[in-house]
Amino acid sequence: MxxxxxxxxxxxxxxxxxxxxxxxxxxxAKAIPLIVAGRDVLGCAQTGTGKTxxxxxxxxxxxxxxxxxxxxxxxxxxxxxxxALVLCPTRELATQIFESxxxxxxxxxxxxxVIFGGVSKAPQIRDLRNGIDTIxxxxxxxLDLYREGLIDFAEIEMLVLDEADHMLDMGFxxxxxxxxxxxxxxxxxxxxxATMPPxxxxxxxxxxxxxxxxxxxxxxxxxEAITQSVHLIPRKRKQSTLEHILRTQQTGRxxxxxxxxxxxxxxxxxxxxxxxxxxxxxxxxxxxxRTRTLNGFRSGKxxxxxxxxxxxxxxxxxxxxxxxxxxxxxxxxxYVHRIGRTARAGSSGIAISFCDEEEFKSxxxxxxxxxxxLNVAENDHNPDAFATKPKRxxxxxxxxxxxxxxxxxxxxxx
Numbered sequence: 001m002x003x004x005x006x007x008x009x010x011x012x013x014x015x016x017x018x019x020x021x022x023x024x025x026x027x028x029a030k031a032i033p034l035i036v037a038g039r040d041v042l043g044c045a046q047t048g049t050g051k052t053x054x055x056x057x058x059x060x061x062x063x064x065x066x067x068x069x070x071x072x073x074x075x076x077x078x079x080x081x082x083x084a085l086v087l088c089p090t091r092e093l094a095t096q097i098f099e100s101x102x103x104x105x106x107x108x109x110x111x112x113x114v115i116f117g118g119v120s121k122a123p124q125i126r127d128l129r130n131g132i133d134t135i136x137x138x139x140x141x142x143l144d145l146y147r148e149g150l151i152d153f154a155e156i157e158m159l160v161l162d163e164a165d166h167m168l169d170m171g172f173x174x175x176x177x178x179x180x181x182x183x184x185x186x187x188x189x190x191x192x193x194a195t196m197p198p199x200x201x202x203x204x205x206x207x208x209x210x211x212x213x214x215x216x217x218x219x220x221x222x223x224e225a226i227t228q229s230v231h232l233i234p235r236k237r238k239q240s241t242l243e244h245i246l247r248t249q250q251t252g253r254x255x256x257x258x259x260x261x262x263x264x265x266x267x268x269x270x271x272x273x274x275x276x277x278x279x280x281x282x283x284x285x286x287x288x289x290r291t292r293t294l295n296g297f298r299s300g301k302x303x304x305x306x307x308x309x310x311x312x313x314x315x316x317x318x319x320x321x322x323x324x325x326x327x328x329x330x331x332x333x334x335y336v337h338r339i340g341r342t343a344r345a346g347s348s349g350i351a352i353s354f355c356d357e358e359e360f361k362s363x364x365x366x367x368x369x370x371x372x373x374l375n376v377a378e379n380d381h382n383p384d385a386f387a388t389k390p391k392r393x394x395x396x397x398x399x400x401x402x403x404x405x406x407x408x409x410x411x412x413x414x
Contacts, residue, residue, distance in 0.1 A: 006032045009061040011107035016057065019103055025050030030214040032058045035190060040208040043192040044215040046340050051216075052100045055160050055190050059084050060105045062158065063133050080111075080131040081155040087139055087179065088162040089170050089310060091116040091287055092294060096316050097162065098136045110134065117141040118287035125150055139167070139175035146182065153182045161207075164193040164200050166310050173203070180207055195333035225343040228351045230363065230374040235356040238326060239267065243274045245324075245352065246304065252321035253297070256306045257338050259327040264306045267326060271304065278304035281312075309334060315341070325353035328362045332369040352377070 003016050003024055016022075024032065027045045034041050035058035045051040063083060088094050098114035105112065113127035115137035124141075128150050135142070135151075145151050159180070161167065167176060189208050193200050204211065231241055246254070256278075258264045264280040271278040279293045279302055296302035298317050307315065309329065320342045329335050335353075342349025353374065355363045367373050 001029050003057075006057075007036045007061070008032065008057055009064040009108075011064060012057055012060050012104055015104045015106050016053075018106070021053075025053070025216075027051055027214060027216045028054045028057070031055065034212045034214070035059070035188070036061055038062075038188055040188060040211040041190045042204050042208060042211040042213045043190065044194070044196050044213075045192060046194050046216060046337050049216040051162070051192055052097055053104070054214075055086075055162070055192065056097070056100050056104055059134070059158055059160070060101065060108065060110060063110050064105075064108045080133065081152045082132055082135045083155055084134040084158040084160075085153070085156050085179075085183070086134070086136045086160040086162060087142070087167070087176065088136070089138065089167045089172065090163075090283075091118060091138060091290065092281075092315060093163060094136050094138055101134055101136065112136065115141050115145065116287075117144075121145070139172045139179060143175055143178060146179075153179075154184065156183045156187060158188045158190070159183060160190045160192070161203075162192050164191050164203065165195045165197060168197075168199055168203070170310055176203075194337045195331060197331075225348045226339055226351050227348070228339065228353075228372075228374050229377045230353040230355050231377045232355055235358075238354045238356070239270050241354060242267070242324060242326065243271065243276065246271075246276055247274075252303070253300065253317065253319055254304045254322040254324065255312070255315070255317075255320050255341055256304065256324040256326050257312065257329075258306060258308060259329070261308055263327065264308055267306050271306075276304060277302065278306060280306040281315075282308045283310065309338070312338075312341070317341075321349060323349065323351045325351070328353060328355050328359035328366070330362050332362070332365045335366045336370065 001024060002022055003013050006024060006029070008016075027043065027049045031041055031043055031054040035055060041055075043051065043054065045054070086097055088097060094114050094116050098112060101110075101112045111127075111130075111132045112134040113124060113132045113136070115124050115135060117138065117140050121141075121144075124145065128145070142151070146153070161176065167173070189211075191200075191204050191208060191211075233241055242256070245251070256267060258267055261280075261282040261284050264282050268278050268280045279296070281290050281293050285293070293302065293305070294315065294317075297305040297315075305315075306326075323339050323342050325335065325338060329338065339349070339351035342351065353363070363374070
């Protein structure tokens, strides 16, 4: 299938071709015809599957059908109100989506703006006053501008909630519901999420009308080109193991995931003390710092980036060779989302996880999801990894000695 077969407007198809694409990804091939037809869509797709294009291209097509005519004089006409609204959890993701709308809409007169906190409101206010068609925003700043009377939602025809699972995790659900209450009841709504927990299903049921469910196939299958392994080590040994690997193995552009912001800063502090150039990106960093850090990582000047899951949404960087799970995620689908940052565009990648005893349950859940046991690394530089604990003796019986001295039994072992 080609983009020319998806009922997209000619200027949009031309812009896609300019960007070097001719064949849609599976999620795009499934979602685009439904969205162009005006259907509500519930989409499940990981980063790197072309999800942004899956909603940006049909939205631009629908807007282009009624875009400003040639000779339109904005100075003599009331500034147009936005007709499409895209909500997402982070500034980085908002910027990435905004750039996609600009790229794919370059041959149209459709106007876009991006709205998020941590930066001056002045450019955002100027865009709104000049008139725009599409807003890409994080919920907090969008509501601030609405309360100041700077945004009119009366003409919104299309709403997108992107990365809905992480907006839920970040506590945006109340703001999202407030925004939805301000929008016209008759609209097209699209909800995309990398994972589909019960809370997201409940949200979808409350805001979508007879939605079509689309997903990248399969939803939680890691890329086959990724070499995956796990180090079974106590938490106190994770940092030294990470530093050992970064020193002794040839790692290129490296992304490290931690569970918390404090954990990310702690890892970076130790890496720098060990002489390894690195920096962290998370919600406590101001926007200028986050942009500078991300640009350094993208350009290659910063070889190692440490991030939380939420801050990593919107990191669209090619040629990431290694992904480390410093902390095992407690949601199995998150693991797939993380390692999907590497092995893009036909390249290979390496995913290395560190697992202590408290995280072993989460590791088992991941292996069940991907239907594969992760290779256990040889921890020869950490000989006391997972020191064996005596097995409890059941009342009235005796226990057999545990085999081996490395640690707890592997998932699925008997």
